[in-house]
Amino acid sequence: MVLSCRHVWDYISGYLDNTLSVETRADVEHHLEHCEICSAVLDSTRNILILTADDRVFELPLGYSERLHARLTEAMLQVPPPTRDAPD
Amino acid sequence: MIAEVLAGNTETFHELIRPYERSVYLMALSMLRNEAEAEDAAQDAFIKAYRNLNRFRSESRFSTWLIAIVLNEGRARLRRKQPTLTDSIDDTTEGSVTPAQLTDWREIPSESLERQEIRTLIRRALAELPLAYREVFVLREIEERNVQETAETLGITVASVKMRLHRARMMLQKQLAPQLASAVPGRRRRFPWF
Numbered sequence: 001m002v003l004s005c006r007h008v009w010d011y012i013s014g015y016l017d018n019t020l021s022v023e024t025r026a027d028v029e030h031h032l033e034h035c036e037i038c039s040a041v042l043d044s045t046r047n048i049l050i051l052t053a054d055d056r057v058f059e060l061p062l063g064y065s066e067r068l069h070a071r072l073t074e075a076m077l078q079v080p081p082p083t084r085d086a087p088d
Numbered sequence: 089m090i091a092e093v094l095a096g097n098t099e100t101f102h103e104l105i106r107p108y109e110r111s112v113y114l115m116a117l118s119m120l121r122n123e124a125e126a127e128d129a130a131q132d133a134f135i136k137a138y139r140n141l142n143r144f145r146s147e148s149r150f151s152t153w154l155i156a157i158v159l160n161e162g163r164a165r166l167r168r169k170q171p172t173l174t175d176s177i178d179d180t181t182e183g184s185v186t187p188a189q190l191t192d193w194r195e196i197p198s199e200s201l202e203r204q205e206i207r208t209l210i211r212r213a214l215a216e217l218p219l220a221y222r223e224v225f226v227l228r229e230i231e232e233r234n235v236q237e238t239a240e241t242l243g244i245t246v247a248s249v250k251m252r253l254h255r256a257r258m259m260l261q262k263q264l265a266p267q268l269a270s271a272v273p274g275r276r277r278r279f280p281w282f
Contacts, residue, residue, distance in 0.1 A: 006184065009184065009185075009186070009187055009258065010184055010254075012187075012254070012257070012258070013250070013253060013254035013257055013258075014254075016257075019250075036191050037189045037190075037191060040189070040190050040191055040192075040193040041187045041188075041189065041261065043193055043195065044187075044188070044190065044193045044261055044265040044269075045187070045257055045258070045260075045261045045265075047195055047196055048196075048210075048257075048260055048261055048264050048265065048268070049229055049257065050198065051196060051198065051200075051201060051206075051210060051268075052210055052214065052229060052230065052260065053229050053230055053232075054198060054201050056201040056202070056207060057201065057207050057210050057211060058114055058117065058211065058230075060109075060110060060113060061123055061127055064109070064113065064127055064130075065106075065109055067127070067131070068109060068127075068130065068131055068134060069102055071131045071135070072101070072102065072105075072131075072134060072135065072138065073102075075135045075138065075139075076098050076101070076138065079138075079139055082093070082094060082138065082139060082140070082141040082142040083094055083096075083142060
């Protein structure tokens, strides 16, 4: 089946996640072979996903862990520890 | 470790949560879009997890349980700030996002993330996604949950997860591709005689 660019854009996520049927995947690949724009959309989307998942994008605030455990220690002193037998 | 905490060794809770400190904070940050508030929400979520540890059922992953707690904490805070806040998304309507169409796309290398400017562009684009898309995107792409876990955590269908994730990806591509392309120009061709 010949796909338009708009159809291919709808399939970009399925293509990246490898969840398309064999036939649809083949149709998308056939379109990508001769469509520079859709190839660029696919490549840029894939590239952006790699960048957004990189640990460097979001850094933990300095001292976050220390403050968290200090507050937990404080809360633990105020509240009796949970027990397996405690009612839900 | 959970059994140890429930048996009275509460100090073990500190070790139990250490691997999840980052993901709980990131989930809170993605929802609240404010570092100080996200840190506060993450702390509250861990305290709630401690107090309710006896309710944790081992059928689910501990990390998924923690994420569900911080998600509720984040939503409660958003509702307090804006009681009328609704972020309803119609997952059924045809609403394709038209991506940025660039023919001169050059791969942006991961090293470019060393630049603060690039990290800021990405954080800003994520923050601008509608909340319902942001939640799905962060769970799938950053927290690396599978589709089923994401659906269960958010209380939505698998089809909705797929639809929201696809739209989130396309929205990010639409906004970020042109910005990144101009911020990180392609490498110049090197000629061997220079």
